[in-house]
Amino acid sequence: MLTVTEHGLYCASGGFHIDPWRAVERAVITHAHSDHARPGSRSYLCAADGVEVLRVRLGRDASIAGLGYGATTRLNEVQVSFHPAGHVLGSAQIRIECRGEVWVVSGDYKTQPDPTCAAFEPVFCHTFVTESTFGLPVYRWPEPASVFAEINHWWRSNQPRARTSVLFGYSLGKAQRLLAGLDASIGPILAHRAVREFLPAYAAAGIRLPAVQPATPESIRAAGGRAIVVAPPAAGNPAWLDGSGEFATAFASGWMLLRGMRRSRGADRAFALSDHADWPGLVSAIRATGASRVLVTHGASAPLVRWLNEHGWQAEALATRFVGEIPEEPETPHRG
Secondary structure, eight states: OOEEETTEEEETTTTEEESOSSOOSEEEOSOOSTTTOOTTOSEEEEEGGGHHHHHHHHOTTSOEEEEOTTOEEEETTEEEEEEEOSSSTTOEEEEEEETTEEEEEOOSOOOSOOTTSOOOOOOOOSEEEEEOTTOSTTOOOOOHHHHHHHHHHHHHHHGGGTOEEEEEOOTTTHHHHHHHHSOTTSSOEEEOHHHHTTHHHHHHTTOOOOOOEEOOHHHHHHTTTOOEEEEOGGGSSOGGGTTSOOEEEEEESGGGGSHHHHHHHTOSEEEOOOSSOOHHHHHHHHHHHTOSEEEEESSSHHHHHHHHHHTTOEEEEOOOSOOOSOOOOOOOOOOO
16 A cells, blocks of 8 residues: 655655655654654655644644544545654654555554653554654663653752752653653753743644743853753754753663663763663564564564564564664763
8 A cells, every 4th residue: 555655655646745855745743753754745644643743843834724533534445544652742654555455564662651742552453654763672761750750850969069959851752741740849851942842732732741940041040050951963063062061961772771872971870761672562562453464673683573574573674764763872971
């Protein structure tokens, strides 16, 4: 039902692309991360919860329509619906049905609880297109509550030394999940502008987050080492930290489960928190779909394909340009 073209995954019977990597006539989008939502298409269709974050990503002039989770629409010969993926706000699995055959394109997803987005829901299908960002048995996430307890303890422990806590996480999804898990009674919470630009969309969706101040050298200094700053990894050594005093750094990512990746970051702390499914999450999600055929894209696809074929599925890798959670190597911030 789907083919890979130079523009991305294409459904000829429906006349649309799913998460195209070039501009197309009609784009159906799983979520607003930049490897899945690119500008320039004539029209976009996404889950209703994702419209506002997609506007931040694509611009206010983009033609974007939203469809509620579970509602259906018909695009030529194909019935299309969106179902929660549990990845970030508005993330969705896309169910497509034509002549009795059902495919589900999962986009990116996670099965752990997250108060900032709708929880993953398995969708029955014949063919399931799954991500595999962390498709190795070594990836098994700790409970989120224990991770946030560690983050809040780290923040509190930096305060007696007047060291501002700087916590790095992706600006869309991870950063808001981090904000939701912070204990606001500990001290001021500041956020980089790349994080703050998505906050109105979260507020419009009814997601409750703590009060956040802009992260500037002035606001950081005014907090006297009591604040925590949430910023994207790409802001690892920015001008806005110059002259802000001493600070401690930490990264929140699934990659932090690996000792080598923790060392490469050069941060003071690392917290294993991912917005993608771990190995048990991938296996349980695939089983729950009832699919007999599984197409695996990005990440550690080969090991997951091999395991699935050994355990009764018809599985193969699907080459796309989706990248999942990139283990970026931002510059390590200097300490003032």
